[in-house]
Amino acid sequence: MASEGQEVKLVGAWYSPYVHRVAWVLKLKGIQYEFVEENLRDLNNKSSLLLNCNPVYKKIPVLLHHGKPIVESLFIIQYIDETWKDNPIFPTDPYERAMARFWAPFIDEMLIEGSRRMLYTEGEQLKEEIKQVSNALQLLEEMLKGKKFFGGEKVGFLDIAFGWITIWLGAIEEVAALDFFNPYQYPLLHIWSNKFKEVHFVKDSLYPKDKLVRFFNKYQESQLKLAAKKIESTT
Ligand SMILES: N[C@@H](CCC(=O)N[C@@H](CS)C(=O)NCC(=O)O)C(=O)O
Structure with a gap:
């Protein structure tokens, strides 16, 4: 495997489209990695791993390569493409x-x-x-x-x-x-x-x-509750 001994970790969640794009590039390039699931059910209670790795946006995905964090999915996939040259994803022009x-x-x-x-x-x-x-x-x-x-x-x-x-x-x-x-x-x-x-x-x-429909149903419910609370607090 291209990544043997390279210590690659992906911090993410199963439902995140941003996380999937990183996982796809890792798989395309045959890079072995460990997936670390971040629980985002309570946005005020993120893991210290996520907060330390992405103190600016506090969002997933985060890629850890030899312990160094890279954030923002589009930057991460560019990093992967520049680090592991097999199966390039960028046009040559x-x-x-x-x-x-x-x-x-x-x-x-x-x-x-x-x-x-x-x-x-x-x-x-x-x-x-x-x-x-x-x-x-x-x-x-x-x-x-x-x-x-x-x-x-x-x-x-x-x-x-x-x-x-x-x-x-x-x-x-x-x-x-x-x-x-x-x-x-x-x-x-x-x-x-x-x-x-x-x-x-x-x-x-x-x-x-x-499975995604069930996830988005819950997400919709929580966003609508949040919006209702905001209206309540301003009236
Ligand atoms: N622009 C970011 C977006 C990442 C993003 O929005 N991630 C969501 C999960 S799908 C997240 O971490 N949300 C937590 C929050 O909003 O605090 C990227 O491309 O990586």
Whole structure:
């Protein structure tokens, strides 16, 4: 194995799309690692490991390599790619590489964060989130024209970054009772999603959608309670 004796640990949680993208790259490169589950049920009670490793954002994932922490999933996967050179995920062309680095965080904010907010917003704000998420999906649909994967003929950085769409987005759609990711509007994205699910290092890592639906139901409940408390305290 590429990582024998390299001490790699991934601090994360099973439901986090950000954690999965790191795990996918570790698996793609054949790096052995230990998974350390962080319990985020009580956000005021995070482990000292997480607080020490990521004192700025206090979020998962964290990658520990020889005890040195690296945070933020997109930076972590770039670090892995630069450290273990087998199966590179970045395009060789510098312009393509710059574009990949540009799109990944932009789409994270519009799509992951936007769809998450759909679970607990309503009225005008919900309409705004739906618009933003639809714009992001349209952008991705355009990017896929004439391509098998975002990375071209093989899976690359952007496929890994957007890979969470495969299951997470459908689960959010179900819990939010909205229909924003249908195959008629985004045919290429659906074809890509089915292909990505079959990729060897992704296939066995995906949880049944029902499990994520149950998770998002609880998440929605907690966010709605929090919002109600905020309103109560301001009235
Ligand atoms: N931009 C970060 C986002 C990570 C993130 O939001 N992680 C969530 C779990 S999915 C978390 O740790 N939440 C804890 C909190 O919000 O305090 C990344 O790409 O790593």
